[in-house]
Amino acid sequence: MSREPIYYLNGKYISKSKAKISVNDLGFLRNYSVFEFLRTYNGIPFYLDAHLTRLENSAKTVGIKLPNSQKMLKKIITKLLDLNKQFNEKKIHIIVTGGRAEDSITYQGKPTIVIMIGELIKNPPAIYRQGIKVITEDYNRNNSSAKTTDYFHAIKSLQKAKSKGAEEVIYLNNKEGLVYEGSRSTVFIVKNGKVQSPNHGVLPGITASVVLKLLQKEFTIIKEMVTPKELFDADEIFITATTKEIVPVVQVNNMKVGNGKVGSITKLIMSRFETYTENWSGKEVN
Numbered sequence: 001m002s003r004e005p006i007y008y009l010n011g012k013y014i015s016k017s018k019a020k021i022s023v024n025d026l027g028f029l030r031n032y033s034v035f036e037f038l039r040t041y042n043g044i045p046f047y048l049d050a051h052l053t054r055l056e057n058s059a060k061t062v063g064i065k066l067p068n069s070q071k072m073l074k075k076i077i078t079k080l081l082d083l084n085k086q087f088n089e090k091k092i093h094i095i096v097t098g099g100r101a102e103d104s105i106t107y108q109g110k111p112t113i114v115i116m117i118g119e120l121i122k123n124p125p126a127i128y129r130q131g132i133k134v135i136t137e138d139y140n141r142n143n144s145s146a147k148t149t150d151y152f153h154a155i156k157s158l159q160k161a162k163s164k165g166a167e168e169v170i171y172l173n174n175k176e177g178l179v180y181e182g183s184r185s186t187v188f189i190v191k192n193g194k195v196q197s198p199n200h201g202v203l204p205g206i207t208a209s210v211v212l213k214l215l216q217k218e219f220t221i222i223k224e225m226v227t228p229k230e231l232f233d234a235d236e237i238f239i240t241a242t243t244k245e246i247v248p249v250v251q252v253n254n255m256k257v258g259n260g261k262v263g264s265i266t267k268l269i270m271s272r273f274e275t276y277t278e279n280w281s282g283k284e285v286n
């Protein structure tokens, strides 16, 4: 049997089964918490600085003070990777909550921090080869620029998606006539060879930012909002996220995207990203 993972919890390195959080924690009681999710390639965290900066911004947005500096968090993560050598490629999940509140509502300024490490599970290869179906939902995330643990709507709508054979939900606002983001991903459309991704009211995706940097010399990039019509008329659509990387979308609701097959530009982008991550040594693109 493989060794239990070692987690970090409020200053201590402890085994997974001993990592316990109070039922009086504001994260549990009120969903008052933010998080980050990143992964390694070749054992090296992918864009750790960017993830830690986003964590700091998310915490600031909701009014939680991070218990550790970015420098300290990097040290802790390096140590955790060392303590969890049993895993091949690792997922790193950082959660910071409002901490304990005996009256169940007052933030005491003593946040809880947990860092969990585990084996990164690969996605089924078919989603990259064949692409996925998505459904749309009329919804906007609260505090959209922050990565909070508020995924109520995602959990609910993903069940609906699964029941329709879809893998992801794209949030749009019909009243505004704007497309925002996936429930757990950034949305891209390709039209006439140009690549476009919504630029406000969304979580700034780290995978998306890397993809855009990799493509900036080769493609015209449009960082502008997308309308539902543009989404439905797109030649190609793909979504990006840390665990999914780049996934082609071949159907939106009941409509085929382009000819219903994975598009050639999406394939090229996937291959550029794959080459970059296969050779990942910590060198960021600028």
Ligand SMILES: Cc1ncc(COP(=O)(O)O)c(C=O)c1O
Pocket: 181, 182, 183, 184, 185, 186, 203, 204, 205, 206, 207, 208, 240, 241, 242, 243
């Ligand atoms: C709402 C939302 N948008 C976008 C993303 C993709 O972000 P990243 O590429 O940093 O994983 C996520 C990831 O979980 C997300 O939850």
